Amino acid sequence: xxxxxxxxxxxxxxxxxxxxSSSTKQMTVRDALNSALDEEMSADPKxxxxxxxxxxxxxxxxxxxxxxxxxxxERVLDTPITEAGFTGIGVGAAYYGLxxxxxxxxxxxxxxxxxxxxxxxxxxxxxxxxQISVPIVFRGPNGAAAGVGxxxxxxxxxxxxxxxxxxxxxxxxSEDARGLLKAAIRDPDPVIFLExxxxxxxxxxxxxxxxxxxxxxxxxxxxxxxxxxxxTITAFSKMVGYALKAAEILAKEGISAEVIxxxxxxxxxxxxxxxxxxxxxxxxTVEEGFPQHGVxxxxxxxxxxxxxxxxxxxxxxIAGADVPMPYAANLERLxxxxxxxxxxxxxxxxxxxxPMAATA
Amino acid sequence: MALSRLCSSSSNIGSNxxxxxxxxxxxxxxxxxxxxxxxxxxxxxxxxxxxxTDPPSRSVTTSPSELLSxxxxxxxxxxxxxxxxxxxxxxLIRGFCHLYDxxxxxxxxxxxxxxxxxxxxTAYRDHCTFLxxxxxxxxxxxxxxxxxxxxxKGKGGSMHFYKKDSGxxxxxxxxxxxxxxxxxxxFGQKYLKDESVTFALYGDGAANQGQLFEALNIAALWxxxxxxxxxNNHYGMGTAEWRAAKSPAYYKRGDYVPGLxxxxxxxxxxxxxxxxxKEHALKNGPLILEMDTYRYHGHSMSDPGSTYRTRDEISxxxxxxxxxxxxxxxxxxxxxxxxxxLKDTEKEVRKEVDEAIAKAKESPVPDPSDLFTNVYVKGYGxxxxxxxxxxxxxxxx
Numbered sequence: 024x025x026x027x028x029x030x031x032x033x034x035x036x037x038x039x040x041x042x043x044s045s046s047t048k049q050m051t052v053r054d055a056l057n058s059a060l061d062e063e064m065s066a067d068p069k070x071x072x073x074x075x076x077x078x079x080x081x082x083x084x085x086x087x088x089x090x091x092x093x094x095x096x097e098r099v100l101d102t103p104i105t106e107a108g109f110t111g112i113g114v115g116a117a118y119y120g121l122x123x124x125x126x127x128x129x130x131x132x133x134x135x136x137x138x139x140x141x142x143x144x145x146x147x148x149x150x151x152x153x154q155i156s157v158p159i160v161f162r163g164p165n166g167a168a169a170g171v172g173x174x175x176x177x178x179x180x181x182x183x184x185x186x187x188x189x190x191x192x193x194x195x196x197s198e199d200a201r202g203l204l205k206a207a208i209r210d211p212d213p214v215i216f217l218e219x220x221x222x223x224x225x226x227x228x229x230x231x232x233x234x235x236x237x238x239x240x241x242x243x244x245x246x247x248x249x250x251x252x253x254x255t256i257t258a259f260s261k262m263v264g265y266a267l268k269a270a271e272i273l274a275k276e277g278i279s280a281e282v283i284x285x286x287x288x289x290x291x292x293x294x295x296x297x298x299x300x301x302x303x304x305x306x307x308t309v310e311e312g313f314p315q316h317g318v319x320x321x322x323x324x325x326x327x328x329x330x331x332x333x334x335x336x337x338x339x340x341i342a343g344a345d346v347p348m349p350y351a352a353n354l355e356r357l358x359x360x361x362x363x364x365x366x367x368x369x370x371x372x373x374x375x376x377x378p379m380a381a382t383a
Numbered sequence: 384m385a386l387s388r389l390c391s392s393s394s395n396i397g398s399n400x401x402x403x404x405x406x407x408x409x410x411x412x413x414x415x416x417x418x419x420x421x422x423x424x425x426x427x428x429x430x431x432x433x434x435x436t437d438p439p440s441r442s443v444t445t446s447p448s449e450l451l452s453x454x455x456x457x458x459x460x461x462x463x464x465x466x467x468x469x470x471x472x473x474x475l476i477r478g479f480c481h482l483y484d485x486x487x488x489x490x491x492x493x494x495x496x497x498x499x500x501x502x503x504x505t506a507y508r509d510h511c512t513f514l515x516x517x518x519x520x521x522x523x524x525x526x527x528x529x530x531x532x533x534x535x536k537g538k539g540g541s542m543h544f545y546k547k548d549s550g551x552x553x554x555x556x557x558x559x560x561x562x563x564x565x566x567x568x569x570f571g572q573k574y575l576k577d578e579s580v581t582f583a584l585y586g587d588g589a590a591n592q593g594q595l596f597e598a599l600n601i602a603a604l605w606x607x608x609x610x611x612x613x614x615n616n617h618y619g620m621g622t623a624e625w626r627a628a629k630s631p632a633y634y635k636r637g638d639y640v641p642g643l644x645x646x647x648x649x650x651x652x653x654x655x656x657x658x659x660x661k662e663h664a665l666k667n668g669p670l671i672l673e674m675d676t677y678r679y680h681g682h683s684m685s686d687p688g689s690t691y692r693t694r695d696e697i698s699x700x701x702x703x704x705x706x707x708x709x710x711x712x713x714x715x716x717x718x719x720x721x722x723x724x725l726k727d728t729e730k731e732v733r734k735e736v737d738e739a740i741a742k743a744k745e746s747p748v749p750d751p752s753d754l755f756t757n758v759y760v761k762g763y764g765x766x767x768x769x770x771x772x773x774x775x776x777x778x779x780x
Contacts, residue, residue, distance in 0.1 A: 071574070097574065103604070108563050108597020115567015118552050119502070121574060142557050143564055150543040152536035153757045155552065187758050187767070211760035243763045290765035328772065 055197035074126025110136030127163035145188030162216035173347035178312025202240030245292035251281035269365035314342035427652035436641035488706035492653025507542035520739030530746035559592030569609035588619020634673035647674030
């Protein structure tokens with residue numbers, strides 16, 4: 024059960040009302056994405072979906088189930104296994120004014136098309152001084168799955184997050200998936216939408232507001248999933264669930280952790296992160312991807328630049344191990360962050376990992 | 384006077400063309416018809432070579448006014464590129480500058496065979512293509528010199544000219560990338576039922592790129608109205624085609640996709656091929672055109688162009704196949720213009736270019752705040768930083 028248990032404090036967000044409604048609907052991330060695609064395709068005839076197996080196969084992960092039947096082969100297009108070619112075609116269609124959603128079966132395969140993402144999509148509006156805008160969404164599972172090995176487990180959040188001209192989103196819950204995908208499709212700029220294969224089957228409660236077809240989340244705004252006062256933990260995608268579990272464990276030991284679900288890698292919500300750190304004075308960044316030049320490194324630097332005086336401890340960084348992803352289950356477990364890693368880092372940030380009397 | 388009417392109807396560049404000697408014309412008693420509907424039928428230099436299709440006829444319908452506009456436009460393009468060479472050497476143009484002189488017939492013939500609803504996308508040798516699509520000299524020179532009045536407001540440079548309102552989608556620096564993009568434009572045209580086509584231009588160097596075949600496969604599968612045009616100038620930067628391609632018959636590279644080989648130095652052949660291609664693409668999907676052409680300059684201004692080619696070869700092409708000379712001979716042999724009139728046209732064009740350069744030089748450089756404009760269409764008020772984040776910090780609109 025991820026992300027459902029919350030402090031029973033009244034927070035000035037819509038989700039507070041959830042506690043008072045008698046029946047909350049549960050929705051899987053898969054269904055959230057499917058419904059978002061469905062609604063946006065219904066609302067705007069220029070939106071179309073292309074990728075491998077998105078049509079007749081109903082989607083490699085069934086995200087696009089039912090869409091071919093509903094919208095026809097002109098709007099749901101099965102492509103050959105040629106990422107460079109079909110991504111370029113998608114970007115060209117966006118130049119012409121259509122609104123493509125290009126699915127990568129995993130973002131590992133986006134490397135075959137990365138020239139089109141960066142050079143043909145991200146930079147065009149700038150190079151043309153506004154003449155050629157690129158309203159395209161590139162979506163698909165990102166990062167580690169389970170037992171898929173080194174070539175299929177890379178996280179691209181920091182790769183795309185460093186590129187001006189792109190927007191990079193990473194949903195966690197079903198609410199995130201719906202709201203951010205709708206925002207991405209409506210957005211006039213190229214958006215990288217990093218999903219997570221292991222989250223597709225997870226269920227989250229969704230309110231009536233979230234289920235409404237006009238629901239949309241803002242791009243560039245993080246969400247405080249759990250309020251706290253002792254340490255800030257930032258995370259995105261699957262790691263939000265781990266961070267929330269870590270926060271529960273920490274709570275039992277008297278440490279109140281504030282968990283921030285980044286939602287948006289680029290633009291990064293520096294103001295929410297910094298405001299939180301100014302409150303808690305301690306920071307742990309969590310990501311599944313490789314640490315060097317990663318998302319945590321950027322968050323750490325941002326906090327040092329803007330809130331140095333507020334830090335009571337060095338920033339702690341939890342990330343994937345600095346190795347290509349191994350296959351063996353025990354090694355794989357060591358290569359990605361676990362809940363206990365987050366707990367340990369939070370305790371270090373709170374000076375609780377070593378007894379205080381050690382240096383007598 | 385008849386001649387001036389002919390020209391003003393055909394060329395939007397030639398407004399000042401005939402003013403100096405329209406009075407002289409009356410004394411010449413030329414046997415030219417005064418209506419603008421005269422057609423001429425002229426044979427292309429060589430027949431078309433076809434692959435998996437029937438070639439179009441080598442008899443091309445044209446008119447005196449069209450031929451005159453061909454001459455003027457190509458002369459303008461030629462002069463424009465040569466003047467750019469001087470500006471580059473004077474360090475007013477920086478970075479990349481890939482010149483098109485020698486290849487003018489492709490850009491001009493393509494315009495004659497298409498409308499502005501059709502799309503053209505090309506690589507970095509794009510100055511003349513942009514001009515053909517309706518760009519102005521001032522926009523071109525301002526952009527090359529990095530000024531505010533440039534077509535990309537000085538932020539693109541030589542390789543990034545765009546004119547979306549007349550179907551010109553750039554201007555691309557990555558070799559081969561423009562071909563899938565062009566197939567994407569064609570996808571858009573088909574999706575929106577616009578009854579128009581896209582011409583995606585690439586060089587003999589780019590013809591070996593994998594993404595080209597990926598895009599062509601999809602274009603053929605989905606019946607996209609995409610025409611792939613290989614501007615074969617026989618050298619991919621410094622590498623001759625026979626050193627880069629096992630099979631330099633680029634018009635055949637589509638295998639199941641039909642192809643046509645065209646004399647790219649003959650503007651009428653290019654026009655005919657483009658008309659044929661457009662009709663084909665709207666009905667039957669993609670087609671490859673190979674334009675056999677030549678560039679007089681090196682690959683770019685950093686390349687003298689003579690280390691991998693002999694000067695004899697270059698001057699040989701100039702003598703035998705120059706596209707402007709070909710049209711000049713046609714104009715003279717059909718009594719459409721005199722030698723003096725054509726020379727005067729060239730002088731006019733030179734003056735036009737000089738004036739545009741002078742005007743472009745007056746254009747100011749972009750405002751420093753332009754560093755941060757157009758990063759996004761919708762910036763949501765996010766912050767962006769300069770080199771020193773504590774010093775330069777802006778909010779994106």
